[in-house]
Amino acid sequence: MKSSTLKAVEPFVQYGLREARYTSVEHALREVAAIAYLMGRGFDPRTAHQIVESWEVDERF
Structure with missing residues (x-):
């Protein structure tokens, strides 16, 4: 369970780290x-990603 959970969220961890730069x-969190x-x-x-992105206006929620 630990491995599958971490594997599932890893792309979004990386996305968040990139997002935090900008x-x-x-x-980002x-x-x-x-x-x-x-x-x-x-x-x-x-x-899930598309839904959250749709909530943003000018990089703000």
């Missing part, structure tokens, strides 16, 4: 946490 750490939450609610990773 926005803020707070924004909030975005990745929201994606992970939606994944936990049953959304596939791509859809």
